[in-house]
Amino acid sequence: MTKSIATTVLAVSALATSALAANSVQGEYIEARTADVFTGACFANSEVGSVGQLAVMGWRVGKGSFNGVNLDGLSVVGVLKASNTLGDVHTSAYPVKSVLIVDERANVEQRLALQAFAKRMGGDLLQDVVKVTYAPVDFQIEENNVHNATAKLTAGSLATIETRALGKKDHICSNEEVWYLPLTKVGHAMPAYTLAHNYKGDGLGGTWSSPDKRSAFVATFQLND
Secondary structure, X not given: OHHHHHHHHHHHHHHHHXXXXXXXXXXXXXXXXXXXXXXXXXXXXXXXXXXXXXXXXXXXXXXXXXXXXXXXXXXXXXXXXOOOOOOOOOOOXXXXXXXXXXXXXXXHHHHHHHHHHHHHHHHHHHOOEEEEEEEOEEEEEHHHOHHHOOEEEEEOOOEEEEXXXXXXXXXXXXXXXXXXXXOOOOOOEEEEEEEEEEEOOOOOOOOEEOOOEEEEEEEEEEEEO
C-alpha cells in the first residue's frame, strides 16, 4: 500500500512538472500600427482618436513549446482592428476584432498550439478572432539583432511589415519618446521606422497600408510558465 501511494505521488509530481514546463517559448516579435509609437506630444495629440486603431503583430518562435507542442522555427501573425487608438490611456480601444494568420508549415497540432500561443501573448486584443487563415510566414531580422531594428515580416500576400532603425532625421520636433508601449509583453524592444505596413486580407471590413511612420517595434520575447 505504501509503495502504491509513493508511486502515485511520483506520477502526479511528474505530471505537474510536465505541465509547468509545457509553455517555454522564446523568439522575436514585431508590430506596426497606423499611429506613431515613437513621437512627440504634438504629433501624438493630433493622431489620437483619429488613427492607430489598426495593427499587425507577429511572433517567430526561435525555440520552445506551448501546451506541450514543439514550435521551433514557426510563426504566427495577429491583425487587429480596434474601436479607438491602441494604447490610448484615456479611451478604451475595445471592442477589438482580430484575424490570425498561422504559419502554413505547421502541422495540425502545431497550428492549434500557435493559435493558443498567440491568444495568450495577445491577451484581450486577440480574444475576438473572427477568422483564422494559413499562409507562408517569413520573419527576418537583420543579423538576428533586434537592436538595429531592421526587420521584415511577410504573411503570404495578406500582411507585411518592414522596418529600419530610427535615425536623426526621424526626430522631427526633437522631443520624441516612446509614446506607446508594445501591444504584448516583450523583452528588449526597439522602436523602429516603418517602411511598409499593410493588410490585404478580409475579415475586418477593410484593408490598409500605412508606411513611412515611426510606428513599429522590433523585440524579443520569452514565455515560461
